[in-house]
Structure formats: C-alpha cells, structure tokens
Amino acid sequence: MTKGSDEYFEADSPRRDSNDDLESPFIPVFRTKSSRPNRSIWTLCIVLAGVSLLGVGALLFAKPLRYRNAQDAPVYTGIIDSQSYVQGPPTQSFRDNLRNDTKYITSWVSAGWTNDVMTYGNLIYLALITGRVPIIAKFIPSHVDGRTAPFAFGEVFDIPRLSQTIGSPVLEWHEVKDSESQVLDDLGCWNIWESVQTDVHDARGSHSLNLLKLDISWTRTPDWVKLTAPEIKDNHASFWSLASLGFPETRSRYLESTNYPSPEHQVSLLPDDQVLCFDYLYYIGAQNSFEWEMDYSPAWRFVGQHMHWNASLERLADEHARRAMNVPAGEPTPPYISIHMRHGDFRGLCNELPLDQCFASLPVIARRVSEVQEELRTQKGIEVTQVIMTSDERDPEWWSGVREMGWTWVDYATERTEEVYGKWYPVFLDAVIQSNGAGFVGTHGSTMTTVARRRVESWHGGPTRVVRWGWPGADDH
Template identity: 35%
Template sequence: MRLTFLTANLRTDKKYITAWYHAGWTNDVMMAFNLIHLAKMTGRIPILPPFPPDNAHLVGGHGLSAGFITFSQIFDLPRLAHEIGTPIVEMHELKSMQPHTIKIWGVEEGLLEEPPETDVLGCWSTWLTTCDDGCIHARAAEEPGVYMLNVHYTPIPPSFRRAMPWEPITFENISNIAMPQPNPLTTYYLQPSNELKDFVKQKHIPMANPQPDEHIACFDFLYFISETGTEVHQEYTGRSSIGRWGGAWGSVGQHAHWNPELEEMAKGYLRRAFKVTDRPGAVIPPFIGIHIRRGDFAKLCPHDNPNCLPTVADNVQRIELIKGNLTERLGYAPDRYLMTTDETDKGFLYEAVRAGWTLIDHEREQTVEKYGMWYPTLLDSVMLSMATGFLGTSTSTLSIMARRRVEDWNGGFGLFQPFFAGMGPQFDD
C-alpha cells in the first residue's frame, strides 16, 4: 500500500472518523477516547493520529523535539479494539508524514520516507462554535501540516451548543452530524440559508469549500464534548449525573490498558524504587500513589494568599482517609507510597521524603537517555495506575485518569486533594 494519499487508502465500503489533538498529553488521551466513543455511536471506523509533543508537559518544557508518539506505543490497541468490538486504525498506517518534520518516536525513518501528497478535506470545527466570539480560526494542530492535509473547516451549528461559550457540545449532537449519509441534519445545516450561514457572517469568516467530508468525518477538537453538555472533567471522574460507567470512559477508556512492553518497563521502575527483587514477575508490594501538580497551578493562588497550595502535611491528612477506607474494605492499608510531581522546590521534596514517600528519580534512571523525552510522563502514569490507593490533585486530568484506573482496574480507592476556595472546580467526594 502506498502511503502518499490518506483518502486513497480508505475502503470505499466503510465510513471513517478522525480528529486532531492539541491540549497536553492526558487531555489528548481523553480526546482519543472521545473520538473512539463517537466512532462507536456513528458506526464509523476511528483513525487515530499520533500524539504531538507538547512543550509544557514533557521533560520540563523541552518536549518539542520529542517527536510524535502513536496510540499503540502507549496502549494495547489490539486488546482495546477486541474488547469494545470496534476496528481501529492509526494515521501512520494510512499516510506518511512530510520529510524533515518531527518524526514518530521509535519508528524507523525508512518507513516514513515516501513523500506524501496533499489531501483536501472538509471538516467540522467545534472550536469555532464553543469558543467566545473572538475566535475566527479552527483549533490549531500539528497533524494536518505534517500529514499534508489541506483542511477546510465548517463550524458546528451554533444551536448544537449550550447558551454560553466554552460549554461542551453533547456527544449526541456531534454524532447526529457525523452519522453516515443520508443524513438529513447534515443536509439541512449545509443549505445556503440557515443559522450556520448567519453564524459565519457574524464571525466574518467564509463558508468552507469543500464542505465536511462524508467518507471521513473529521473534527478539529473533541475536548469540549460530554454526554450532558456540562463539565467535561466531571464525567471522567465517574461522579456525575451519567453515573460511573457512562460516557467515553465507560465505553472506551476503561478498556484502554497499557502497551504490555511499557507496562513491564514501569514494573521494573517500581521494583527498583521500592528496593525489591528486580526481575520480571517479582512481586511489587501494594502502595498508595500520589500525584501532586504544583508548578503551573501555583499561578492560580490569589494575590492575598500566594502560598495557597496544599502542603505535604495537608496531603498526609488526606492519605489517612484513603488508608481508612482501604482498611475497612480490604482489611489492610499499604504502607508504601509513590509520589510523582512537577514540583522542583527542594524544601517540599525534602518534606515528602521525610513523610516516607518514594520519588522516582528519572535522572538517575536515565529515562530520557534510554527511552526518549516522552517516557518520564508515560512511566509516571503507568506506575500510578498500579496503586491500591491514590491521592490526586483536584482539576488535574492526569490525576482524574489515574484515579479511575486505580479504582476500576485494581478495586482501589482514591481521593483528590481540594484546592483553596475559588481556584476552579473541586472534584471532591
């Protein structure tokens, strides 16, 4: 199969759906789950682009040269497709990247050397519809450029969103316009005289040509969507009106287990951190995982309380509640603790060690040198998912996902450490 054109490598008897990522790795994972969930709802086959490197979340802000990384390098894609009963393909299986662009990490250069040709796609933009009135462009993303996709965006009809900007669009509304033809909703909204034409006039942008594609439905940004049209994060916590197993987590995320090679790598890190026998299959003692995000969140503290972030002592108190729950349910509570954090303050880290918490030393492990810039973040997420108890940072999506894995995969229990009042939504219990 030649990898020069995306559209030429799609089966004519199947319909597809894709979207781009650009929101930081954990948020991008949530968007991948949303994409696959929409594929299930519409009977389409999801095409997963690789995750782009993110300057703010990889290796202390130096991640742009990390390269893209594919979904299947992180997750067990064959297992996921089997468990949810949906075929899934990845973008790099269908088309090459441009030469001299940031490559897929770990994929041999020779597999990507066939120069691609330009595909012209009509796609939907959720960003133009959900953002405030100042937005006149679709959400920026790296994938269309590196895969030479000339994308023309049509805004999602404004009546599909709730009253206020930045509020999510529902999965139901998105799926309605992504259903394969004949689709009367799509036909109606692309007629010359209707609310969509008035909407683009108000934004002073032209109607897209070509219109959204029928064979491959595509979207610029699938983060601000939810089952209820309310807070995105809340549904992923499992503590919203849709219940524990609703939405994209229940449909897709809970089945997205780690790539076995990555998982085994993380187990080695845990064995060395806890100073137990380091060989495959050796028992890893039960532990409580702790994820503390402080770096950029410190900017959210009010001027009259610049040191508002929780202290180590605050977190220790919260951990006691987790231990109490585990003791009551399981008859024991782990006495080992693993902390991952973006905090660099030596005083805070010293207090954490004094509290008995184990920190992964990626510099000593030479994680970046051995495996690449993606792997400190990836390994931290995998290790946290193996915990029996979990304490996370309220509003951090990495914490939200880690807690779901601990509770749903391991039968464990987790809590979030609430922030100072007024610092955004609190996902407490």
C-alpha cells in the first residue's frame, strides 16, 4: 500500500498520498422502492468555566434522536456578543474594524471539507490557549464543483452556542471585512508549512486569501515548532510551540527568521502582533499526530465536540432522514444506526488487489452493525432496527445489496437536494445524519468517519465501530 498523509492513523493501515479528504456522497441513479417528496485576553478561569458546561451538555444531548425533536435544540441568545469585538459593520479594510484592546488569531483552509472542519477546530483551540479571538473564513469548495460559492462557517455550525460553551467569542471574516471589498490588505503571518516539510520552500496556499483580498508576507516559523523529531517525516506542529509565538517574549526572539515579501505589493512584514496568523493548522497536535483520532485530543475535547450544527441544517437533515426511513408525519424520528462507507478515492489504495478483496463486504459491515445493535440493546435497552447508509460508492449493484440488507439511504437525486439547496448540501446532510445515529459504523482511515464517530460517542453516548479494509480478512476479529 502507498504511504502518505492525513487519512490514516495507524502504522498497520494503508495510507494515501493526498492532503485532501475529497469525499463526497454518491447520488445513486436508481430509486428506492418507496416514493417520498421529498464565537482582550481571556483568563484561564473563563475557559474552564466554559468547559464546565460539559456536564449539562452531556445530559441534554446524550439521548438518541427519537427522544428529542431536532427543532427543540436550545436557543443561545449570544451572551458572548461577537459583535462587541469589532468596531462595527464590516469595513473595506479589515484593520479598520479591529479593536485596539483586542488581539485576534486566524488561519485558512485548503483541504477537503471534513479536514477543514478539523482545521478550524484546531484554530479555535489555539485561540483559547493564546487568549485571542478567532476569525474564521468561509469553507471553500474542494469536494464539490470549484465554481460553487464558499459557505459560511456559521451557516453550518451554531456559533452562539459554541461561543457560550467554550467561553470565548468566535468571529467570521465577513463580519470583519466586507465580502465585496476590492481593497488588498497587507498582513504579516507565520509560515508553518515550510518548517515541517523537507522539500517545500513556501507557505501553504489557500484560495481563501484571494477571496479575502489578503496580500501575505510570510515569515518561516522556527524549526522547533515541529511536533516530532526532525528525522521523522511528519507534517505536524505543536500547539504550544505555535501558541508561544503569540506572546511577546518568544515572538521577539524569532522575528529575524526567513521572511518572504508579499506576492502583490512586494512588502516584507513582520508577523502581525494584533492578528496572529498561520498558513495552515490542520497538522497540529499536543502530543501526537492525528490527535482527533484519540480520546484525549484537546482540540476535540475543548472545541470540536461543542461545534454543534446550525439548527436549520439539523432540521433539514432530520427531514431527509425521516423520509429515507419512511417515518409517518407526526411520529418521532426513530433511533437509527448510521454507516459511513468510503470507497471512491480509496480505490487507488487497493493497487492490484480486486476491489471485492480490498473493501469490506456488506456482510462484514453487517457484523459490525449487529455489534452496535447488541450494545444498544444491552447497555441502553434500545432496539434499533433502522440503518442509514452514507457512501460515495457508485456501483448500483452494491447499492442493491444495501437494500437487500434492509438498510436505507437518502436519495439526494429524488430529493433534488443539490437543485433546491446547493451542491454543498449532500455532504453537510450526510455528516449530520451520521452524527445523529444512536450508534455508528465507519470506514477505517477516513477523517469523515473519525469526526462522525466522535460526535455519536460525545453527543449521544452511542456505541461505534470502525471497519478495517485493504486486504482480505482485514476486519476479521
């Protein structure tokens, strides 16, 4: 198997070369039998106070969806008002809207959507430990048509709820700078990418910089930001190494690092003190690489699990899931087991191995589903018979096999989801549906599976399993 980057977390697994999680759900071309219409310096005590709300959150959201209505999610009225951390409405130049008594932090995305969600989780956690206000840019399309418009973070995630729970404001770039502005702003930022790579001599780019009209002068971070030893080929930097660059003493000692003039104005700027910025924050850890896969992950514990869905997106996913399960109007959404089987680009990791020997078969997946059903039955007293499949598989015969298992899926073609809501939505809805399973079964190595598994465990206290693949009998146990 090919060795590579961000999709796999264990040494005995196949690895991939791409930096992106480019997965998107497949829309089957045939129909199921049923017909359906279809976020000043914050002190540590403030952060800890926000985290203390975890207990309450666990009580509210540890139940399968059948015991709560998606429309009954608590309403957060913005006790932490993000707008008080800017001068006013968005301005032509972002700096005109910054408060002199506030420090900020930002970064940008350049991978697949799930990886970008994790990147923003890392950014917000870094904001907490540096006492800064994070500024979040829009998601940019990578798994969907590149002509698709960017999508605001706050239209996917509930920012007031997130801000209140973590005890920190969260700003979006369009709240700071006018999205239609043609002013090209100069900004000095830290370049992590060059410090953690052996064969790269530039910062990691992002189309977000073009959209935000930012002309960046990059300064290479010191080599000691790398999480692992220099001789280890790994792209990760350390949270606290990067955080130290946001404080005066460490920052002042490393301002003479390699600096590159900005591409348009050709100005060389020191890393900005008011707006601490880094090129790319996906590959960041406290102790190990790919930490979102680990139960102690600080980015997940203090930020990620509090990134709940925007209420309207949650409702829309519930409506799609109900139609997939043929739930009559007026009846509660029943508990279901969600499955995420990623095949699409993973085919390239099978090399010469036939796909039916590389990917786990449906009976193997069913065995994992049965384990989850049994755990729900014995530990929660819940009998769960509904199973919803999400996958990028394109083989109609495979989907026929899914139907024969008695499982269902959301038929986005019949729902006309892309046509009505836009091309982002099938991926968003798949993620919400996965997260709301009473239990979950996923694909080993996929970051989409990793985050879905974490959500089901944290939000619903649900059992999860991950199916191994890559060689015959990979998931034998």
